Amino acid sequence: MTPSHLTLITGAAGFVGRHLIGALRDDRPLRALVRAHEDLDADAGVEVVTGDLADRDGLAALLDGVDCVYYLVHSMEAGGDDDFAARDRELAHNMADAARVGGVRRLVYLGGVDPQGGDSEHLDSRHEVEDILRGYGGELVALRAAMIVGRGSASFDTLAQIVDRLPILALPTWRDRLCQPVAIDDVVAALAAAADVAPGRYDIAGPDRLTFKAMVEQIAELQGGSASTFDLPFSNSRLEGAAAALVTDQDRALLTPLMAGLDADLVVDDNALIDVFGVTPTPFVVAARAALADVAVP
Secondary structure, rough: OOEEEEEEEEOOOOHHHHHHHHHOOOOOEEEEOOOOOOHOOOOOOOEEEEEOOOOOOHHHHHHHOEEEEEEOOHHHHOOOOOOOHHHHHHHHOOOOOOOOOOOOOOEEEEEOOEEEEEOOHHHHHHHHHHHHHOOOOEEEEEEEEEEEEEEOHHHHHHHHHHHHHHOOEEEEEEOOEOOOEEEEEHHHHHHHHHOOOOOEEOOOOOOOEEEEEHHHHHHHHHHHOOOOEOOOOOOOOOHHHHHHHHOOOOOOOHHHHHHHHHHHOOOOOOOHHOOOOOOOOOHHHHHHHHHHHHHHOO
């Protein structure tokens, strides 16, 4: 019989999912959901299963014996889907319904911070998913983060590659918006602790409030150079997404909503990392240096 303390990680082959598996595999039995087995190498103590959250009939077997689910799914990150919000809505409803029927004790969800002074379609979608999951009837721990700094983070990798590959950067109006980037190790530590904290919504962030222009300058310095920039009087996410796709490894379908979400302040008023999760926030320059050391930019 499947142990009742089994933990399921959805989105296990993604950037955060892979790090979380590494952090949890020695502490508890894990089931990792992937779309195809080749997406994730088999690991001792980790049961790798294939499936799709769109398959409502398959979710009962997937949740058999599961006590806690980490919900790390976001359709935008798969690329190629213009209506990622509708798909995320569908998948969240499927998980909420299945978790309720299956008696899952706790869902842990990683979403995004509230944008201040602007709109963000992809952050609005993440908040909608959080609301849907909250309705499943059990315990929900929702973590909200801004830019996650680490190798494999779409937002950080895009910024680092643009800085590295373009001799001169044209910075749209979002250059002066504030962000509170958080290190991937801090996010994973908070997620690991989230299995035991009181249910609720928690903002997690790094210690630095930086403009995007300041982040560009610090990344350039860490890469051994300096940023040559000029300011644009406007912002156009479609144009910026198309341009960024030409010089980075990211897909235009992913970059366009990401760029649109930059035109707001992405900061938090109450950082739960220390008091709730016992994590000392890592300064941006330290997290960025570690990420860049792992990134082989061609």
